[in-house]
Amino acid sequence: MTATVLVHRDPPTLAAAIAARLVTRLVDVQAATGRASIVLTGGSLGIATLAALADMPARAAIDWRNLDIWWGDERFLPAGHADRNETQARAALLDKVGVDPERVHAMPASDGPDGDDPEAAAARYAAALKSAARPEDHGLAPAFDVMLLGVGPDGHVASLFPEKPALYEEVRSVVGVRNSPKPPPTRISLTLPTIRGAKEVWLVVAGEDKASAVHLALSGTGPVQIPAAGAVGRSRTLWLLDRAAAAKLPASLARAASP
Numbered sequence: 368m369t370a371t372v373l374v375h376r377d378p379p380t381l382a383a384a385i386a387a388r389l390v391t392r393l394v395d396v397q398a399a400t401g402r403a404s405i406v407l408t409g410g411s412l413g414i415a416t417l418a419a420l421a422d423m424p425a426r427a428a429i430d431w432r433n434l435d436i437w438w439g440d441e442r443f444l445p446a447g448h449a450d451r452n453e454t455q456a457r458a459a460l461l462d463k464v465g466v467d468p469e470r471v472h473a474m475p476a477s478d479g480p481d482g483d484d485p486e487a488a489a490a491r492y493a494a495a496l497k498s499a500a501r502p503e504d505h506g507l508a509p510a511f512d513v514m515l516l517g518v519g520p521d522g523h524v525a526s527l528f529p530e531k532p533a534l535y536e537e538v539r540s541v542v543g544v545r546n547s548p549k550p551p552p553t554r555i556s557l558t559l560p561t562i563r564g565a566k567e568v569w570l571v572v573a574g575e576d577k578a579s580a581v582h583l584a585l586s587g588t589g590p591v592q593i594p595a596a597g598a599v600g601r602s603r604t605l606w607l608l609d610r611a612a613a614a615k616l617p618a619s620l621a622r623a624a625s626p
C-alpha cells in the first residue's frame with residue numbers, strides 16, 4: 368500500500384492541521400465503535416500537535432473518557448521528569464481534557480515497580496498491551512486507531528535507531544533500548560511489528576534536518592538504515608510534513624495541502 372504525503376507550509380500550520388485531522392479521525396472511530404485508541408509520540412512536533420489540539424474548540428467533540436492513550440516510546444527517567452514524553456503530553460494536553468486516568472497507559476518510569484531495569488519495564492508494558500488486545504486485533508497489541516510517530520534526522524521512529532538490534536525484533540512487542548544516540552541513553556520502545564499493527568500510522572515531521580531521512584524513507588531505503596521506512600499502518604500510512612522536511616521529495620510525491 369502506498370503512503371500518502373501531505374505538505375503544510377510551516378510547523379505551526381502543520382501542528383494545527385494534524386490536530387484537526389486527529390479530531391476527525393477520533394470522532395469518526397468513536398461514532399462507529401464507541402471508543403478509540405491513539406499512540407502518542409515525543410519530540411517537538413508531536414508535543415506541539417498536542418498543544419494545538421488543546422487550543423482547538425473542536426477538541427470538545429472527542430469523547431475523551433472513551434479514548435485509550437498509549438505511547439510509542441519513552442525516555443526511561445523518573446516519574447514526572449520534565450524530559451519524559453508522558454510528562455510533556457500531560458502538560459500539553461492530557462491535564463486539560465477529561466481523560467479517564469485508567470485509560471492513560473504511560474510507559475513505566477525508572478523509579479517505577481521494575482526500578483532502573485528497562486527490559487523489565489518493557490516487559491511490563493508488553494503485558495499491558497497484550498491484555499488490551501482483542502481477538503480481532505490479531506496480535507500482541509491492540510490495532511491502534513492512530514499512531515503518531517515523529518522522525519529523527521537519522522530516520523529513527525519511536526526509539527528505534529538505525530542499525531540497532533531492536534530493529535530486528537520479531538517476537539517482543541516492546542523493548543528496552545540502551546545507548547540511544549539521542550539522549551537520554553536509556554529508553555523503552557514499541558517494536559516495528561507492534562507499530563505495523565496500527566490501523567493508521569501518521570509520520571509527523573518538520574524541519575530541514577529531516578529532509579534527507581524523509582526522502583530516503585519514501586524512496587525505497589530499508590528500515591534497518593531508515594527505521595521510518597518500516598513504519599507502515601495496516602490500512603493507512605500518512606506522512607504529514609512541513610515544506611522544509613519535504614524539500615528533497617520529488618514534486619510528484621508531495622502534495623501541497625496549504626497555500
Ligand code: 6PG
Pocket residue numbers: 408409410411412413440441442452516517518519520523524525526549
Ligand atoms: C523522542 C521521540 C522521538 C522523536 C523524534 C523527533 O523520545 O524524542 O519519541 O522518536 O519523535 O526524535 O523529534 P523532534 O520532533 O523533536 O525532532
